[in-house]
Amino acid sequence: MRMKFCPECGAGAVMKDIGDEGMMPFCPDCRKPLWDSFRTCIIAAVVDEDGEFALLRQNYVSSEHYVCVAGVVKAGESAEDAALREVSEELGLAPVSVHFVRSYPYPEKDMLMLGFRVDVRKGGFRLSKEVDSAEWFMPDKALNALREGSIAYRLVRKILRSADPAADVSE
Ligand SMILES: [Zn+2]
Structure with missing residues (x-):
């Protein structure tokens, strides 16, 4: 499941270019990539x-x-x-x-x-x-x-x- 919100702080995810991963959801407040959850x-x-x-x-x-x-x-x-x-x-x-x-x-x-x-x-x-x-x-x-x-x-x-x-x- 692609993350739409940060599970820690609830902020809306933004898309960010993360190295080899390419564009992926990112929490702008925690400054963490939001990996797909399963x-x-x-x-x-x-x-x-x-x-x-x-x-x-x-x-x-x-x-x-x-x-x-x-x-x-x-x-x-x-x-x-x-x-x-x-x-x-x-x-x-x-x-x-x-x-x-x-x-x-x-x-x-x-x-x-x-x-x-x-x-x-x-x-x-x-x-x-x-x-x-x-x-x-x-x-x-x-x-x-x-x-x-x-x-x-x-x-x-x-x-x-x-x-x-x-x-x-x-x-
Ligand atoms: Zn967060």
């Missing part, structure tokens, strides 16, 4: 010891496609802890490990999604009220359950391709 969120691909993916459904998002666990990073919380917390809250599964995979900008929603793989012990779900249903998918079925091109789809695809070193810098 929310830091996590998205987690949840994988069990058999390589199956736990995907969930939230009817307010889509009644057609499954999604991955996702949520907002709280102030003072690491992104890893946010991923572990969301997996526990949304699915009721016990995480074993967490690994950063890739980040995905989501400019339509003013978000930066940090993508993680969270390994869990296979178990029954204990769903949060925000989740309508969840299911385990074999690796070859997981992508079909996700909306093609979505961040969840790209994250799961990247994990599936992770054995291929040539795919390392791909989305």
Whole structure:
């Protein structure tokens, strides 16, 4: 989100030429550049010891496609802890490990999604009220359950391709 006002003093932003950034909003009173603001969120691909993916459904998002666990990073919380917390809250599964995979900008929603793989012990779900249903998918079925091109789809695809070193810098 482009800043129209300074979040510290409330002054209206003016446009100023800031080095490599070019013209950008600037607070004339605090004399600070007003960088675009966005929310830091996590998205987690949840994988069990058999390589199956736990995907969930939230009817307010889509009644057609499954999604991955996702949520907002709280102030003072690491992104890893946010991923572990969301997996526990949304699915009721016990995480074993967490690994950063890739980040995905989501400019339509003013978000930066940090993508993680969270390994869990296979178990029954204990769903949060925000989740309508969840299911385990074999690796070859997981992508079909996700909306093609979505961040969840790209994250799961990247994990599936992770054995291929040539795919390392791909989305
Ligand atoms: Zn200011």
